[in-house]
Amino acid sequence: MYFIFRGNELLVRETEIELPDASACAALNLSHDALQQVWLHDPAIRTTHVPLTSEPPPGYAFRKLRALLSELGDRWAVAGRAFQVAEWARTHRFCGACATPMAPVGHELCMRCPACGLSSYPRISPAMMVLIRKGDSILLARHATYATARHTALAGFVEAGESIEDAIHREVYEEVGLKVNNLRYFGSQSWPFPHSLMIAFTAEYVSGEIRVQADEIAEARWYGPADTLPEIPAIESIAGRLVRANLPSGTSCP
Numbered sequence: 001m002y003f004i005f006r007g008n009e010l011l012v013r014e015t016e017i018e019l020p021d022a023s024a025c026a027a028l029n030l031s032h033d034a035l036q037q038v039w040l041h042d043p044a045i046r047t048t049h050v051p052l053t054s055e056p057p058p059g060y061a062f063r064k065l066r067a068l069l070s071e072l073g074d075r076w077a078v079a080g081r082a083f084q085v086a087e088w089a090r091t092h093r094f095c096g097a098c099a100t101p102m103a104p105v106g107h108e109l110c111m112r113c114p115a116c117g118l119s120s121y122p123r124i125s126p127a128m129m130v131l132i133r134k135g136d137s138i139l140l141a142r143h144a145t146y147a148t149a150r151h152t153a154l155a156g157f158v159e160a161g162e163s164i165e166d167a168i169h170r171e172v173y174e175e176v177g178l179k180v181n182n183l184r185y186f187g188s189q190s191w192p193f194p195h196s197l198m199i200a201f202t203a204e205y206v207s208g209e210i211r212v213q214a215d216e217i218a219e220a221r222w223y224g225p226a227d228t229l230p231e232i233p234a235i236e237s238i239a240g241r242l243v244r245a246n247l248p249s250g251t252s253c254p
């Protein structure tokens with residue numbers, strides 16, 4: 001099974017969501033042995049990044065991985081892992097400390113520098129997501145940075161030295177100027193764009209008036225039982241599940 005990425009796109013057949021076979025890989029000058037293993041216990045599943053200038057073999061197309069979320073079904077999780085492993089292999093060819101070429105360790109998914117011993121594992125960046133509730137209303141925000149943004153919960157990366165709870169309180173105050181409490185864990189999801197782990201919570205509103213951080217948030221407001229909900233994220237994402245699990249009474253998904 002081959003996961004061939006070009007930037008944030010995955011190579012699949014033009015007519016259906018099928019992964020390329022060995023002959024399609026050969027058309028891209030990719031040999032099985034030269035590709036990165038996704039799991040050390042399963043040498044059949046391999047991945048790599050190809051240059052952005054690569055053209056798909058006949059009958060195949062590169063399609064945005066994110067757009068394949070619902071179509072990949074059970075293969076989504078392995079595709080996400082493959083993307084992260086391929087990205088790690090692409091960006092850790094040389095030691096970050098002494099610039100010596102790195103070598104795979106073999107018994108674990110690790111690159112080690114033969115000169116100075118620096119080890120590198122696939123990076124995972126934890127990020128918090130929080131849906132704020134105020135009585136029977138929820139706060140939905142539209143992020144400023146995504147062109148096709150839907151209205152969703154707040155989210156942001158955990159910074160060095162922070163707990164996940166610290167990150168929630170800091171991001172909520174920075175992004176919308178509110179204070180919250182009663183953080184409750186909802187669930188988590190690997191989000192390989194490029195290597196996040198989304199950790200989702202609900203929280204209760206305590207104080208403050210909404211004041212959006214303009215470079216992060218395009219708009220944010222409370223949605224209550226009498227409101228028509230805006231477009232929210234797809235149910236395959238944890239954001240979509242978090243919002244659907246906390247809809248104001250009487251409202252339904254658009």
Ligand SMILES: [Zn+2]
Nearest residue numbers: 095098113116
């Ligand atoms: Zn080194």
